[in-house]
Amino acid sequence: MFRVELMKAWRRWRTYLLAAALGGIPVLIVIAVKLSPPTSADSGDAPPFLFQILRNGLFAPLTGLAVIQPFFLPLAAGLLAGDAVAGEAQAGTLRYLLVRPVARTRLVLGKYGAAMALLGLLLLWVVGCGAFWGGVVFGFKPLPTLSGTTLSVAQASLRILAAAGYILLGVSGIAAIGVCISTLTDSGPGAIVATVILGITSEIVDQIPNLRVIHPYLPTHGWLAFTDLFRFPVEWGGMRGGVLISAAYTAVFLTVALVSFSRRDVVA
């Protein structure tokens, strides 16, 4: 199931569109910085290390990740996870998979696995595009941390990959919610939109101070903690919380998806 999903994604325009949109972001950042390099005059009280970062090719993959995370990542999760089962139902192919037979449990888990694998590949693609164009245009230099120390190019590259990995873990909860919604409806676009809206709403609620009580329980709450990888020493608390909350959402929503789908009449 998993491999078939990747084969299908490979032959689908949608995948390339998504890749072009996501890979284009770090490239745009490189172009923008190259064309109008920020000066200390127009950035006012920005911390001085920002300028070092902005003349270093390594900033491109990192800023690329930071820029796609709030909007493009929930969108990709919606397209890949929200459409997983509902899209098959809408196309009518779900019934042919089930009588092939593909066990319902395997179908849901395979779809979730494939969605996560594709999200991982997209994040690597963003890092790769950013690193390539950032490197070509600015070259790589040691990266200053938020705490004032510096990381060697090799160390910094590893941290950037770790950040991508953490961002992937962070989105796993939203992807599980997407797959769960996907098992409840026969409308692919409906499930996609619902997933994207839930992801973005969670991020917005996370910004409203009056709702502070529920912040720790939001699936996107720990998303920004990847910046802690660029402190010295690395602060693990935020990321630990983020991984736990994602794991909890994944466990709960995948279970709901498996249980509800195993009992559902497939009439599409």
Next chain:
Amino acid sequence: MTALVTRGLTKRYDGVNVVDSLDLTVNHGELYGFLGPNGAGKTTTIRMALGLIFPSGGEVELLGEPMFRRGRDHALRRTGALIEEPAFYRFLSGRRNLEAFARAGGDGEEARRRLSRIDEVLEQVGLSPAGDKRVKAYSQGMRQRLGIALALLGRPEVLVLDEPTNGLDPAGMREVRLLLRRLADGGTTVFVSSHLLAEVEVMCDRVGVLSRGRLVAEGPPGNLRGGAEHLRIEVGDPERAAAILRALAGVAGIEGEGRVLRVHLDGANPAQVNAALVSGGVAVSALVSERDTLEDVFMSLVEGSGVQG
């Protein structure tokens, strides 16, 4: 051995039994026609037989395995199906679609066997030249053919086909009928639903008629139409002829329409009828023996079984 058995199979939606205590037995190697008007519950029955929807009551056995227990996957692997319309990944070619479905069930020997049959089944349904085109560009008839190819891919022991000739032109319909007949003659059990009487009549070994979720008749198509025989006669004096025939033993009923009478026989034979009329002085200009068509039988079954009003 039986290929498909349902016992008391029932599906209730909103208090209405769409399929109502259905007892069905399809024997190994037969071509069984599942006949019924649209909305009779054919597709619901097929979906339950394949484990897609859960019955409200009763049970299904496919190739001896209870459908809602563990052994079902073994049975489903030996079954090919076309359920309502064919459905494919539109962005993949016909061939890649077959590949995707072959691999989706696993990577073992069984998937390899299916992959190796792709050319053969495309050939069988006449799609070899279009195999590498995207399904998006297929006509409805081509999709239907690809759907049949997918059902055949696993060299199934049982084929469950829901209206397989939908969307095909008359030549295509004939091809499919011949293909199904050939498969059944080769030992494959074929369970085919249809709302087209003529189609079922010419190809099936046995026919079951479904109406409002119930099986209202079952048997070889010849037997179903068998019983009622009637005569169509044209006479010079219909009133006098009717009077004579009413007095004749073995006549069940007479309907008149101008100079043409329809005489339902129940024991009498056409020669006796003719002799009685001629000796009674009625000129008989035509006398034709007719049997009820399957359509007459079907209509009377379907109408008679319904809830009135």
